[in-house]
Amino acid sequence: MSDKPQFTLYSTVVGPNGWKVAMVLAELGLTYETKYLDFSKREQKGPEFLKLNPNGRIPAIVDHGYNDFTLWESNAIIEYLVAKYDKSCKLYFPDFDNQQYVRQWLYFQASGQGPYYGQAVWFIKECGGEPKEVVERYQNETRRVIKVLESVLSKRDWLVGGKMSVADIAFLQWNTSADRIILGSDFIDNEAPHVRQWMNKMIAQPGIAAVMQERVKKLSG
Template sequence: MLEVYSWATPNGHKVHIMLEECGLPYHVHGVDIGKGEQFEPEFLRISPNNKIPALRDPDGPDGEPITLFESGAILLYLAGKTGRFLPASVSGKYEVLQWLMFQMGSVGPMLGQAHHFRIYAPQKIDYAIERYTNEARRLYTVINKRLAHSPYIGASEYSIADMAVWPWLRSWRNQGVEMADFPHLKGWFDEIDKRPAVQRALTVLSERRRPVLDEQAREMLFGNTQYKRR
């Protein structure tokens, strides 16, 4: 059985969605990032960047155990393991991979910064709020244009690229975006939201996540604790 170390965040939900879509048996270990559990030595052994999610497969390549961190790498591994949600053709595979990299390099980091400066930063910095809100809208525009010509982000079929991007767009209000301004994106978003596997994935660890950050959580997520040498 796969061992998944995760939390109810967009990056965690990417992997939860893939696992549910593939019907793979897994056991989830909650890593409460608001309490600093991502800094525990046991977790750092499989995720040296102290970020969720991470995965351990006792039946990895050649029958040997494997551990992985970084959500994009985990999605690729699971796609390879199951032969699902990544095109078999070389051209199709790279079409999906470019959009997966787009999520990893742009959508996640930039929307994360939009969340931080619009919602969580202790000081409201107008320059930062404007910069990342505008970047969020730019990224939504890129996705909307893509979906005007393709039913899915990565290819003509649902893929790991869709699973990677979709969870980050659930908080569009917090990013200063109006979903109605992006009709092609909205149609795609609503379609994926109805998938039973996606709805199951969203319940994973949801009962443990606290909607409001207390001072301990703010320190663990944004304070100097994360910069200590370990």
Template sequence: MTKQPDIHLYTASTMNGWKPVIFLEEAEVEYEMTYIDFSKKEQKSDWYMKLNPNGRIPTIVDQGNNDFAVFESGAILWYLAEKYQMFLPQNQKARSQTLQWLMFQMGGIGPMMGQAMYFQRIAEPQGHRDDFAIERYVKESRRLLEVLDKQLEGKAFLVGDEFTIADIATYPWARAYYWAKVSVDGLKHLQAWFDRIDERPATQRALEKPKPVPAFFGRGDIETTLASNADRFKNN
């Protein structure tokens, strides 16, 4: 009989939702996945909110550790890195640097680009255009991408030559600059890092799960994604 995989992941195809999928695909470990359907508000259901008090995705349950539940995508990556001893350097300084860039993503890139996306891709199509908010979030996102660009000068990845959970957390957000309408013009180190991760088969496989959303990356049927995305936020 095959052993039940340890990790059960609850997620959807979003920038935060992809982070643990990228980790698990890159680590080549077995896992189970449940798709959380926002259109049915599954993320707010009683059973799910027992696992994730914030009612958002992603969440993991470690079935190999008495069904221990972890929410917050940064904490999930950190937990998985410690469990599998992967993508988090052992060296104390490199480890701290990895966590610094992970926090930079969680506190900066994610929230700012998320708001840039919200105001342009969700609020505006519903008739709420707010130029002040758009300018603030697009400008701040660009500034943060410039910080990343500088950090990546002369390095393959955010913390040197090693691919870490900082790269895993940052890539789906920064790579979705098209959806946030933030320019990456002139950011050549950032663009080279995109190219490097675009070529990682495991990461690209992860972006197909639970389903691909090529529009976030400027490809495919943009209009359909716009409509379904806006629909999802209608009653929020």
């Protein structure tokens, strides 16, 4: 019997999207090996990776247990993992309605949180915080998204169905970017305390905690 992990995850050390896929894999107990692409060498635009993802972005996965099935786009990957492998519905739901609510939040994360937070990080880190009006726009959009989450989480513990699901996990890594880079941790602490509690509950989960520890290790190495 082969000891090879079932999945290969193509990611990068810095960006959040690969790490959120790793969190889902870890929480589901699925074995995987991460290949970290070096963006400074533009490995994500190299011919080998473009065969897997013509968009030249991370993450991408190869499912070696399913005919080397290959998929890219982080939330599409997450939907695939729970639909195919989460038979006990640890991070998903058996009923149609809650499945649609999960998709709703995954789409909001992909269209609302990721792009705005990502642009904020880019202009702050790569452009020295200039132009200021552009940075302010993306910081304000980051605040808006966090306030949307706070408005919901002030009334319930989790986004969907009364338990942690992939709808929640999808937001976590980008929210840590809001803490570290975009706004500072005071904003969530003071203006969105239920979001902070929600984040802390996820960070305490064993699989997520292990992935976050690995991220710190990689960043410091």
